[in-house]
Amino acid sequence: MGKYAIGVDFGTESGRAVLVDVADGRELVTSVYRYANGVIDEKLPGTDVRLEPDWALQDPNDYVETFKQTIPAILAESGVDLADVIGIGIDFTACTMLPTTADGTPLCFLPEWRENPHAWVKLWKHHAAQPEADKINEVARQMSQAWLERYGGKISSEWFFSKVLQILDEAPEVYDASDRLIEAADWVVWQLCGEEKRNACTAGYKAIWSKADGFPAREYFAALDPRLADVVDAKMSRQVYALGERAGGLTAQAAGWTGLREGTAVAIANVDAHVTVPAATVVEPGRMVMIMGTSICHMVLGEEPKVVEGMCGVVEDGIIPGLFGFEAGQSGVGDIFAWFVDHGVPPEYHVLARERGIDLHRLLEEEAAKLKPGESGLLALDWWNGNRSVLVDVDLTGVLLGMTLATTAPQIYRALIEATAFGTRVIVEAFESGGVAVEELVAAGGLPEKNKLLMQIYADVTGREIKVVASAQAPALGSAMHGAVAAGRRAGGYDTIAEAAQKMAHLKEETFRPVAGHNAVYDQLYAEYVRLYDYFGRGQNDVMKTLKRIKAESWGAGS
């Protein structure tokens, strides 16, 4: 008789629960709950309070509702014996955070705070805290904070303290009323097991925590704002738990929501991207996981801390306990292709795709696949959404070079794919030259399913074999794996995430290997890419920033 674990993946628009066989990782049943309030970016629900641009909030009730809707559904559909469901794990977007009272009640649940936007959940893509991020970085540089280099030299406006500082700046009354400031990932675990236990992943990657040094010093926070000096001790916690640990057992209330047995093991929370790494079979150094969608997250493990140019973060135990987890990223990948499909493709291809009943991306992929490497004479810099790794510069913009009167849309589509592949190669080479080995690539996310040409180009450009995660819902699988580890071997689970990965995580048979001959051409194109990358990205020619400045001035100049 089997044992089962449940993984719950909290995404941007919906939450998803998957029931997984602990023995082999087989995904039995899935249920998705679309958040009633979704992404709140115009008006606070049930109020007339309008939000400013760049705001993105959520309603924590949607998270509770995810448990209530999805878990009973998968239990009912699967018909498994509740006694065989040994553990539950969750993963979340991050940094997605909220202010609560001491007992964990979100401030936005309280009538007196309901009309204050700062009382709600700030979603990962809330981008209104840039001034605060700028200040965090400026003060860190002034005070020579050693932790800055763990984050590629820059703290993002999306991260925890940027959002906290925005609350303090704009709504000090909310800051004062917040007994706890907490990642939503940790908040939902608290709702399940009644205990506030914070995870090492969000603490490390989003809240400047490290196992060796803890959080930044009180003096640093005081320099940011005197009222922030004691934020960690007053509103957070210095106790940070390793991934896969048991946070506690399901409370009676949570058992009532879900239909699971009281006391069922609940794992410490995780982050969607990071939990994908063990779900991609990667629990050791040398194999980079790429989560490929609108953007790419690159994750790789190492035995030692290393400084890698422009990485998003390095966190000890941040992905797999016992190892350093390195994260890097490309800020625009799938969204560049989507931009092109929306803004750069003439009607004939739209018509053809419609006639053939296929997606326009698919048609362009087919046409682009007929081209040989280098055949179009085009080269692009994939900076439509800035450059995260390794330049960490949001003000960089896209370049397309080599057009003639014979250039076609499929040629441009392929050049854009190639540019993002070159961008990944820069990151791979940055890791390797920083002493972090990258021997093999493992792909997860939506793009590997959708675009085989893209995968082949990435293999050709990087000169590395690319394997593909078997699961189409790898984060939920990874969360279920952590649920099985929280339950432990004696309950029918596993003692470590490495053991869980060995049994529960799988790759597809199909892999992408570099094609002989292609790599040689791409080496030449890559050399040209790097030359342009350095020229435009490292200050030799700041034309992109100059154009942005002129653009800003033109807006300021009136019509």
Added chain:
Amino acid sequence: MGKYAIGVDFGTESGRAVLVDVADGRELVTSVYRYANGVIDEKLPGTDVRLEPDWALQDPNDYVETFKQTIPAILAESGVDLADVIGIGIDFTACTMLPTTADGTPLCFLPEWRENPHAWVKLWKHHAAQPEADKINEVARQMSQAWLERYGGKISSEWFFSKVLQILDEAPEVYDASDRLIEAADWVVWQLCGEEKRNACTAGYKAIWSKADGFPAREYFAALDPRLADVVDAKMSRQVYALGERAGGLTAQAAGWTGLREGTAVAIANVDAHVTVPAATVVEPGRMVMIMGTSICHMVLGEEPKVVEGMCGVVEDGIIPGLFGFEAGQSGVGDIFAWFVDHGVPPEYHVLARERGIDLHRLLEEEAAKLKPGESGLLALDWWNGNRSVLVDVDLTGVLLGMTLATTAPQIYRALIEATAFGTRVIVEAFESGGVAVEELVAAGGLPEKNKLLMQIYADVTGREIKVVASAQAPALGSAMHGAVAAGRRAGGYDTIAEAAQKMAHLKEETFRPVAGHNAVYDQLYAEYVRLYDYFGRGQNDVMKTLKRIKAESWGAGS
């Protein structure tokens, strides 16, 4: 009672005759004949002989037919007294040349040569003589030929001796059988007046002739090919006539074709672009004429010979007798916009243009006109078709820079217009720094009629007022003006082209003046354009050539 002159403009697809009032330049009647054999680029008419890529031929019978069809038509429609038609002038595309017998019979009219492509007219855009042009340039450099700098350091594959040498290389029997090698412009004048009289414009701009030095020396031709040593004396002529001179009187045969009176004055031939200059009222230094269409020709007059970087040519008496005529050019302008409209505009704009019943260019112009200078954050290098002036490099390619996920098609359309305006400003500045004044711009051609935004941007970017030629068929008007000068004052015409221009040439009331404020923004953008221009165009980064090499190798590599 009025006097009239006829201008006949031989274009690429058709010939056009216009009857013009000599007193004031009023265009009374126009007739167009579409060449029966058009541009011959696939198969020789009436044969199974296929042409190689890059070939472009014409049938000289179409030129004769133009006279036969159009002139009787305009005479009939206007009802003017034949005695009042005092002269006829013609202009032609160039270099468009053909081999003939001693009496002017085109070789392709003779049955024994009809199936040999080299016996036909080589049209200006016949591009199959690049190896010969390369040799012409290489030998000229080796022999330090002083004339090379009059042509921006490079003789084009389109020009006279490139085409002659191709005949010699590939069909020496045609070369041997050719008693005369002649510009089509001069050939049609020969057909009208029975005399072979060659014009200074094509001799100077296309056949390396100058008033001071004549043609290149015999030794130079011998070095190209010993069989070519005596080409000038054997198959051409050292007698070159000034523009506006009387070539002769209409023969009885030509009078029969046209319905005009025998002996009617025929002017020395001219070139379409160059004859537009006096038709644009320009007969003195300081005012640059821009003939704006798929490409731009820039023409300006000077008192002295000057070396200007990358100009197409400087010819004494080449445009207006008594002055040096300078020509420069941009190889891609309207055809870049056409490429974009065909290859880069998504369906929504096509649909909108259709709904509104307007051309897509017009719609994009409207949308682009809503943007302020610098507002899009985009910058382009307008090298889709290489760069003629000032870099003289066909291997350069286009660049678009500054794209974000919010970039739209009208923004790109505007950036492409701006890039071509920056390209013109580079040429203007090259002339001025070479000592050739450019105080005002006068626009002719199709674009000024079609795109007022473009005209305004050119004014803003160059910081100069732009006037526009009144006539929509300026070359034919210019030819008629030369017909009036060939007739002379005593016959009711004029003694000089300057006098003719004063009476017969007109500008529109509407002009384009730089908008205060725009020029300052464009100065900043232009500085960035020039920096990229120099970086990619002057050897600092030869990525465009590298990409072309890789592209060529990829074609060679098989599939």
